[in-house]
Amino acid sequence: MDEARSGHAEGVPQERPAKRPRLADSVTAASAGSCEWAQVISAVQPAIVALKVTFVVSFEDEQAAVALGTGFVVDKERGLILTNRHITGVGPVRALAIFDRHEELEVEVVYRDPIHDFGFFKYDVTKLRFTETAEIALNCEDLCVGTEIRVVGNDAGEKLQILSGTIARVDRNVPEFNTVYNDENTFYAGAGAGTSGGSSGSPVLNKSGHAIALNAAGTDGAASAFFLPLDRVCYTLKSLREGLPVQRGTCQASFLFKAFDELMKVGLLESHEHRVRDKKKAATGMLLVDAVLCEQKKLRPGDILLSIEGQICIDFVYLESILDSKVGSSVEVIVCRGGEELTLDVEVLDLHSLIPRSYIELGLDVVHSLGYHAARKTHLPLDSGVYLARPGYVFESLGCDWGSLITTVNGKATPSPEAFVKAIEDIPDRQYFTVHWYDLRDFRHLP
Numbered sequence: 001m002d003e004a005r006s007g008h009a010e011g012v013p014q015e016r017p018a019k020r021p022r023l024a025d026s027v028t029a030a031s032a033g034s035c036e037w038a039q040v041i042s043a044v045q046p047a048i049v050a051l052k053v054t055f056v057v058s059f060e061d062e063q064a065a066v067a068l069g070t071g072f073v074v075d076k077e078r079g080l081i082l083t084n085r086h087i088t089g090v091g092p093v094r095a096l097a098i099f100d101r102h103e104e105l106e107v108e109v110v111y112r113d114p115i116h117d118f119g120f121f122k123y124d125v126t127k128l129r130f131t132e133t134a135e136i137a138l139n140c141e142d143l144c145v146g147t148e149i150r151v152v153g154n155d156a157g158e159k160l161q162i163l164s165g166t167i168a169r170v171d172r173n174v175p176e177f178n179t180v181y182n183d184e185n186t187f188y189a190g191a192g193a194g195t196s197g198g199s200s201g202s203p204v205l206n207k208s209g210h211a212i213a214l215n216a217a218g219t220d221g222a223a224s225a226f227f228l229p230l231d232r233v234c235y236t237l238k239s240l241r242e243g244l245p246v247q248r249g250t251c252q253a254s255f256l257f258k259a260f261d262e263l264m265k266v267g268l269l270e271s272h273e274h275r276v277r278d279k280k281k282a283a284t285g286m287l288l289v290d291a292v293l294c295e296q297k298k299l300r301p302g303d304i305l306l307s308i309e310g311q312i313c314i315d316f317v318y319l320e321s322i323l324d325s326k327v328g329s330s331v332e333v334i335v336c337r338g339g340e341e342l343t344l345d346v347e348v349l350d351l352h353s354l355i356p357r358s359y360i361e362l363g364l365d366v367v368h369s370l371g372y373h374a375a376r377k378t379h380l381p382l383d384s385g386v387y388l389a390r391p392g393y394v395f396e397s398l399g400c401d402w403g404s405l406i407t408t409v410n411g412k413a414t415p416s417p418e419a420f421v422k423a424i425e426d427i428p429d430r431q432y433f434t435v436h437w438y439d440l441r442d443f444r445h446l447p
Contacts, residue, residue: 008155040209041152041162041439046134047073050098050154051087051107051121051201057359058366058390059091060374061180061403069200070153070212071097071121074237076135081107081121082200084216084232086181088112088119091359091389097123100160101130107420111236114355116249117183117216118233120240123383136203136432138237140230141208143170143189151193151215151225153202157193165193165225173256175217175226182376184254184290186229186316189213193225231317235324248351249323250295251331253378255305255316259285266302267339279312286314289335293372294381323348354382360417362424364392369417370405378440380405383415400437408436 053067071083081097088095088109097107103152105128107121147167155161170192174183195202195218203211204227213227239246260273263286276283289303305313309331313319322331326348333344354372366389375382385407391400400406406414410433412423427433 028040035429036207037150039433040205040207041150041271044134044136044152044203044205044209045160046100046132047076047136048100048152048160048203049081050159051081051083051095052098053087053089053093053095054316055089056092056094056247057361058402059063059089059359059368060356060371060387061388062090063402064390068154069198070215071203072201072203073133073135073422074120074138074211075241076125076133078241079123079125079346080110080237080240081123082138082203082211082214082237083119083121084214085119087113087119087201088121090181090355095121097121099128099131099161103129103131111240112235113232114257114351115184115250116186116232117228118236120236128391136205136209136211138230138234139206139208139212140234142206142208142210143212143227143229144166147206147212149191149212150205151195151199151202152205153199153215155196155199155202158198161383162193163193163199163225165191167191167227170229170239171257172226176215178376180371182373182377183216185209185320186232187257188216189227189229191227193251194218194223195225203252219300231322237323246352247324248325249320249325249327249348250351250354250372251299251323251333251346251348252293253299254290255287255319256290256294257285257314257316258288263288266304266326267336268304269336269339272304272306272336276312276314280314283314287316287319291376292441293376293377294379298346299335300337303337303342306336306341308333327351356387358417359389360386360432362392363394364390365395366390366392366418367406367420374440378405385437386414387440388421396436398435399443400435401439403439403441406435407438408434410434 001164008045049067049071051071055064058064069087074082075082095107098104105123107123110120110122112119149165151163171248172188172190202215204213206212216228236246287305289299327350330345331345333346335342356368356371359366359368367386370387385405388404409423414420
């Protein structure tokens, strides 16, 4: 089972000189050796920070607690730090960034991706006193099999650990987490880097000193580490630098990459394979619809994506670029369903609007709307009820635990937080009332 990691950077490193050698112009990805790796690490070290994040309020399956991990500066002029989504959190947070010279600065979340495991913090660049300003350039083009890498972060809670590895594959489907949240619609890269808690959010560096991926997860009991490619990260960073909203679109479906031989078993025709291979010689498979929201009435699990907007689509980068550019409109999709070609006009929704951004607190109970990830995981409509992120004095007395979906209160349906407020606002103080809910963790229905 794959599991996301986070840990505390408690170690205190030795004092290092403020000035460090910069990367030599002659260092290239092909020529760099162990000596050049030392230059790479020395040059990027001031840009790598330890993050201490307090989740102030329980939100979705994220309990109020302290999370610790790694981040790195990607824009030193604007003070932007890249890290994982499970480090930025999904609810209200307070966070500190501990820089190379042990300086602690408060940081605030400026972006959380609704799907992929990345987010951005921002710090006040004028408050940095001792640490040399530095940033790590992002390069999403150099992520390829055989690339020698270093993962520099706070592995196992030790400040600034350096792990080595070689990219073994770049077409792995997303790791499966035993949580409400799960990434989708992207490849992950894999390497035997042996990362563990605390290294979440670390840059995956090549010999040129560029970040080619973001460390995101690993496998317990094995050396396997999983890295998020930076295509959507670069897209988001560009929008943040330009002060523009980050458009993220969804067709309310998640896709997986499957090999041609596997797709033949669910209806792919040989003519479809030949058509793809004529256009893309190196193709080994295509995208398959894995799951859809209940609101998605056109696409079905098992549909094989043949084209989108008239172009053959066999990778997630092109798929997401199209969806992000079509928010609020629709796309023409051709799929193969049971050996038959179907042309569908699929609506593209704003993905940010499907993620909970506010909550209601009642006697320490915390409830919010049912979000995209919980709805997809349980295959329930988004308006099925409100999600109990933390049981307090009211709902805990009923035996209602976190992760429950409250469907009615006092005989009134609660499809949204607004409906929940209306259902409880007329109940007198100290008055009993009826509640119906589902325990989403094992999907029991309790009266």
